[in-house]
Amino acid sequence: MPKPPVPVEIVENMKGIKHKIVVLSGKGGVGKTTVATNLAVSFASRGKKAGIVDVDIYGPNVPKLLGLNGQRPTVEGEFIKPITGPQDVKVMSMGFLLRKDDDAVAWRGPMVASAITQFLANVRWGELDVLVVDLPPGTGDEILSILQSIPDIDGVVIVSTPQEVAVLDARRAIQLVQKMGVPVLGIVENMSEFVCPKCGESYKIFGEGAAKKASEEYGIEHLGTLPFDPRVITLSDEGSPFVIIEPESKASQAFSALVDKLANKIMID
Numbered sequence: 001m002p003k004p005p006v007p008v009e010i011v012e013n014m015k016g017i018k019h020k021i022v023v024l025s026g027k028g029g030v031g032k033t034t035v036a037t038n039l040a041v042s043f044a045s046r047g048k049k050a051g052i053v054d055v056d057i058y059g060p061n062v063p064k065l066l067g068l069n070g071q072r073p074t075v076e077g078e079f080i081k082p083i084t085g086p087q088d089v090k091v092m093s094m095g096f097l098l099r100k101d102d103d104a105v106a107w108r109g110p111m112v113a114s115a116i117t118q119f120l121a122n123v124r125w126g127e128l129d130v131l132v133v134d135l136p137p138g139t140g141d142e143i144l145s146i147l148q149s150i151p152d153i154d155g156v157v158i159v160s161t162p163q164e165v166a167v168l169d170a171r172r173a174i175q176l177v178q179k180m181g182v183p184v185l186g187i188v189e190n191m192s193e194f195v196c197p198k199c200g201e202s203y204k205i206f207g208e209g210a211a212k213k214a215s216e217e218y219g220i221e222h223l224g225t226l227p228f229d230p231r232v233i234t235l236s237d238e239g240s241p242f243v244i245i246e247p248e249s250k251a252s253q254a255f256s257a258l259v260d261k262l263a264n265k266i267m268i269d
């Protein structure tokens with residue numbers, strides 16, 4: 001599949017960004033936004049200049065997860081200033097521009113495409129070590145055109161839960177990305193187990209093995225597993241990234257190991 005050239009305004013506007021990581025899943029609700037936001041915050045807490053762009057126009061959850069609901073970006077001429085979030089992460093999301101949370105429902109394809117182009121071409125990202133891109137769910141044309149609009153993607157992180165249907169969608173996502181010639185950095189297996197807080201026993205609530213098998217089949221790295229942790233939900237709802245609030249938790253430790261691998265892979269020291 002030949003990749004059409006990225007519009008010059010986007011290339012120009014994003015040239016100060018050293019690394020770009022795209023988070024993709026295929027299926028919704030598997031933890032893409034959770035992974036994307038905590039990734040950006042983790043890089044930032046390691047001293048990197050990090051940003052996150054939420055290109056999920058219909059379900060922009062990044063502001064909520066970072067405790068930024070209700071913020072409004074300022075506009076300078078034809079440029080938009082990103083919002084500064086936890087750990088100084090630069091954030092842009094449709095969520096900052098909608099009047100009500102569900103405003104985007106009425107949006108149609110061309111409007112969505114031009115909003116995404118604006119996020120890439122008209123948001124003042126400035127100098128960043130890493131920009132994380134949170135994609136909407138799916139593996140269709142929309143995802144394809146978003147991937148084609150971002151210059152020099154370091155690679156895609158695939159998020160899946162261990163259950164067969166999620167892995168099936170993850171496989172489609174992997175195939176799409178590989179067909180486009182964009183590197184897949186690896187797969188993150190989210191909600192891999194639930195450790196009972198009372199008895200300490202581990203339950204593989206969504207099964208096991210499928211993500212590992214898919215990673216072997218496509219020759220991509222299994223970046224790690226993230227346990228199901230009810231605190232992740234509570235903290236997300238409060239807008240507090242779990243990696244900074246509870247760095248000692250099993251989920252945060254697992255996440256940190258995963259960030260190590262990723263940083264190594266794209267050579268962010």
Ligand SMILES: Nc1ncnc2c1ncn2[C@@H]1O[C@H](COP(=O)(O)OP(=O)(O)O)[C@@H](O)[C@H]1O
Binds near residue numbers: 032229232
């Ligand atoms: N490891 C986890 N443990 C517990 N809940 C999680 C975990 N990962 C994600 N969640 C929860 O699952 C829901 C969906 O996650 P989200 O990141 O919004 O998924 P997506 O972006 O793929 O739709 C959210 O309520 C989130 O808090």
Ligand SMILES: [Mg+2]
Binds near residue numbers: 032033034056059
């Ligand atoms: Mg999401």
